[in-house]
Amino acid sequence: MFSFKRFINVARWDLSVNSKFYTRSAIMMMAFISTPIVLFYLYNMLTKGFLLMGNTTDNVEGFAVTISLIGIAYMIISSGYMFHNLLTKQGRISELTLPATNLERFLWHVVVIVIGVQLVYFCGVVVADFLHFLFRLAIQNADIQSLTAACFWGVGEPWIESSNVGYINFVKNYGYEITLAIFIWASCYTRSFCLFNAWKYKYNIPWTFLFYFILQTVLPLVLLFLGTMFFSKENVLDFMEWIKDVNPHNIIIGMDIVGILVYICIWLLTYRLYKRAQLTTKRNP
Amino acid sequence: MINIQNIKFAYSKEVVLDGFSLQFDKGGIYGLLGKNGTGKSTLLYLMMGLLRPQKGIVTVDGIDTTLRRPEVLSEMFLVPEEYDLPAISLSAYVKAIKPFYPRFSEDLLKQCLANFEMSTDINLGALSMGQKKKVYMSIALAANTRYLLMDEPTNGLDILSKSQFRKVVIEGMSEDKTIIISTHQVHDVELLLDHVCIIERNNVLLNEPLVEKDQAINLEELFIKTVKDPL
Numbered sequence: 110m111f112s113f114k115r116f117i118n119v120a121r122w123d124l125s126v127n128s129k130f131y132t133r134s135a136i137m138m139m140a141f142i143s144t145p146i147v148l149f150y151l152y153n154m155l156t157k158g159f160l161l162m163g164n165t166t167d168n169v170e171g172f173a174v175t176i177s178l179i180g181i182a183y184m185i186i187s188s189g190y191m192f193h194n195l196l197t198k199q200g201r202i203s204e205l206t207l208p209a210t211n212l213e214r215f216l217w218h219v220v221v222i223v224i225g226v227q228l229v230y231f232c233g234v235v236v237a238d239f240l241h242f243l244f245r246l247a248i249q250n251a252d253i254q255s256l257t258a259a260c261f262w263g264v265g266e267p268w269i270e271s272s273n274v275g276y277i278n279f280v281k282n283y284g285y286e287i288t289l290a291i292f293i294w295a296s297c298y299t300r301s302f303c304l305f306n307a308w309k310y311k312y313n314i315p316w317t318f319l320f321y322f323i324l325q326t327v328l329p330l331v332l333l334f335l336g337t338m339f340f341s342k343e344n345v346l347d348f349m350e351w352i353k354d355v356n357p358h359n360i361i362i363g364m365d366i367v368g369i370l371v372y373i374c375i376w377l378l379t380y381r382l383y384k385r386a387q388l389t390t391k392r393n394p
Numbered sequence: 395m396i397n398i399q400n401i402k403f404a405y406s407k408e409v410v411l412d413g414f415s416l417q418f419d420k421g422g423i424y425g426l427l428g429k430n431g432t433g434k435s436t437l438l439y440l441m442m443g444l445l446r447p448q449k450g451i452v453t454v455d456g457i458d459t460t461l462r463r464p465e466v467l468s469e470m471f472l473v474p475e476e477y478d479l480p481a482i483s484l485s486a487y488v489k490a491i492k493p494f495y496p497r498f499s500e501d502l503l504k505q506c507l508a509n510f511e512m513s514t515d516i517n518l519g520a521l522s523m524g525q526k527k528k529v530y531m532s533i534a535l536a537a538n539t540r541y542l543l544m545d546e547p548t549n550g551l552d553i554l555s556k557s558q559f560r561k562v563v564i565e566g567m568s569e570d571k572t573i574i575i576s577t578h579q580v581h582d583v584e585l586l587l588d589h590v591c592i593i594e595r596n597n598v599l600l601n602e603p604l605v606e607k608d609q610a611i612n613l614e615e616l617f618i619k620t621v622k623d624p625l
Contacts, residue, residue, distance in 0.1 A: 112464075115464060115494075118494060121490055121493070122490040122491060122494070125480075125482060125489065125490035126480045126482070126487070126490060127480070128482060129480075129481060198474075198476070199474070199476070199477040201444070202472065202477065203477075205444055206442055206443075206444065206462075206467055206470070206471075206472055207494060208464040208465075208467035208468035208494040208495070209467075209494070210462075210463070210464055213464075385446070387444060387445050387446060388444040388445055
């Protein structure tokens with residue numbers, strides 16, 4: 110039976126035992142998010158000189174795009190470290206013998222990955238925004254837009270509202286269904302790194318990339334080969350004709366449903382692998 | 395009671411245990427002895443639910459250990475041969491694990507550490523391997539679990555520390571506790587044991603209580619005799 114009290118105890122235990130790991134990762138991430146801003150102003154300082162920097166644009170668009178890309182990389186890498194406790198033999202002993210259910214321990218890892226990582230990213234953007242504000246103050250240029258607003262909501266100046274940066278703009282430009290489909294499939298991609306981490310504790314991130322590389326290169330060829338074996342040219346043309354008549358809205362809804370199912374399957378499989386984790390990295394059938 | 399029933403376990407293709415059965419009753423200090431590679435550590439991991447047997451079942455008080463149920467795990471503690479402790483203060487570590495063990499005794503922890511001539515005001519990251527072992531054994535005894543499994547507990551301890559270890563175990567022992575010590579260093583534990591199990595792949599060569607408590611038992615002699623001349 111799930112016990113919320115035990116779940117909180119697991120959280121306390123993990124945060125105490127791994128306090129250094131979490132603190133170091135969060136600080137590194139925040140520093141990494143601020144790097145483009147620092148580099149931008151240092152570069153301008155060196156090339157233009159401090160006095161001329163007052164005319165420098167605030168470059169929020171560029172920062173927002175770069176930081177969003179850093180954020181995506183962060184989500185992927187942190188998903189690949191979901192079960193960092195299981196990397197060493199001692200870590201596996203400590204975690205797997207902790208008197209809590211598998212589900213309680215697993216859910217805590219989910220909370221760290223889904224909520225904790227987003228929180229660190231948000232704090233990182235706020236810190237970068239503050240740093241940006243300080244740089245603008247230093248060069249005495251009050252023309253400034255909020256980086257946080259640009260990264261998360263995409264509101265502010267006209268360029269932001271016409272771009273795809275920020276959740277709101279994406280919905281505005283492409284509609285809810287496509288945004289949802291992209292969000293779901295991007296989540297499936299990110300969470301597949303959790304799945305690979307539950308399968309392999311070491312080198313799981315390169316293995317996941319290798320998997321996607323094979324999926325992108327080999328799978329289309331296999332499908333093409335199978336297609337030519339089982340379907341005639343007429344079949345393909347018929348299919349093309351048929352799909353032309355299908356309402357695109359229905360295709361997107363279908364993609365959303367399949368995506369949700371894949372997403373659920375990824376988490377279920379990740380939990381199953383976690384539940385069956387052993388001291389040895391080899392898994393019994 | 396820990397019941398190991400007809401288990402098979404293999405690391406990849408290397409079969410360690412096959413058709414192996416053994417039972418540990420409640421109470422007392424058991425010595426699990428055997429030559430290197432006979433599967434002593436594997437057996438402890440199976441008892442803790444850290445490994446899953448390919449055949450058979452291991453139960454603790456009737457519950458399958460592979461389920462890793464909290465009510466079972468809160469009554470068990472494993473002191474592995476090699477381990478690392480997080481680089482935090484002892485008090486922070488105790489605060490983190492204490493809620494999981496309902497009978498955790500800070501007084502017993504202090505007493506055990508005092509027997510090891512160690513302070514409670516320590517940072518676990520700054521300790522040597524031997525010191526970490528002492529701290530971890532003290533925590534294990536202070537957890538007051540009904541089953542305490544120790545894998546080669548005296549490895550890496552100097553002569554004085556080995557003597558301190560015996561004192562700590564005796565003082566931390568109570569009637570309802572079952573301590574299973576897996577070791578090949580029989581001299582270090584012979585004065586502690588109530589019961590001895592000598593195993594060799596798939597066979598329990600000896601599984602008897604040591605009745606001659608008041609006499610010094612030459613466990614090494616018994617071990618060599620049993621291993622060389624199994625019944």
